[in-house]
Ligand code: HEM
């Protein structure tokens with residue numbers, strides 16, 4: 001397919017990808033900006049170990065920015081930077097996911113502390129179940145990716161065997177993370193706006209509803225960008241293969 005592709009089709013696919021990328025980036029930024037407004041404008045800001053009411057807010061920020069926004073950009077980075085050498089893109093991909101691993105560990109810790117400070121048991125909500133599944137899968141994918149694709153020790157046969165599973169699991173983990181974030185927003189809205197405030201469509205309620213809508217747009221757009229075969233990383237037809245790495249080495 002690659003060698004027979006018309007360069008005009010390639011250029012058109014790149015344009016489509018770039019349009020999708022802008023939609024994803026704008027909706028993702030609006031999502032986390034609105035969550036900042038929610039946290040700092042309506043629910044008292046962030047704290048660490050000092051106030052049981054605001055302890056969960058660091059979790060909210062870190063999960064939205066890293067587990068959703070950065071994970072999404074990390075997933076499509078091979079397609080976002082098609083002509084950069086593969087090793088560079090691999091390092092950026094791994095770097096995005098490493099910072100997400102660190103931020104998510106702090107975010108999880110902050111949610112666990114929020115429960116402890118309120119004397120609540122752990123992991124009884126649907127949100128926490130979906131959330132912990134997303135986190136465990138994410139850690140597993142990171143470790144597998146790190147040892148198989150980044151360190152130079154894995155044999156090529158193992159790399160070739162593991163790659164389709166890695167590419168299959170990536171979008172699933174991302175979608176599970178988005179579901180966790182949506183259920184988290186729902187729960188936070190119902191909890192913080194109890195006593196009729198949500199029903200009255202106050203600014204706080206509308207803010208978190210819009211954040212969740214932008215989350216949905218971000219999630220669907222990134223999933224499309226990462227699954228559409230026409231957006232796969234490949235050289236531009238017409239001899240560019242001679243200039244750049246074709247993206248073939250795992
Ligand atoms: C991908 C993103 C997310 C993941 C993986 C995640 C994961 C988790 C986990 C595992 C817990 C349980 C902690 C415990 O039981 O000790 C939790 C708690 C909580 N999370 Fe999230 N979360 C995410 C996003 C969010 C967002 C965006 C919000 C709010 C806007 C949120 C709000 C909460 C709240 C209020 C709790 C405490 C109540 C409960 O345990 O369900 N989370 N989260």
Ligand code: HEM
Nearest residue numbers: 075078079090094097138141142145146149150167170171
């Ligand atoms: C939790 C962490 C990770 C997630 C969620 C993840 C997710 C993904 C996704 C969604 C893709 C498909 C990209 C595409 O088709 O354009 C992918 C591809 C890939 N990932 Fe990861 N990844 C993670 C960690 C890593 C790590 C640590 C490495 C090590 C360098 C790595 C190496 C690769 C490679 C080599 C590809 C193939 C790119 C290609 O040939 O098109 N991944 N990953």
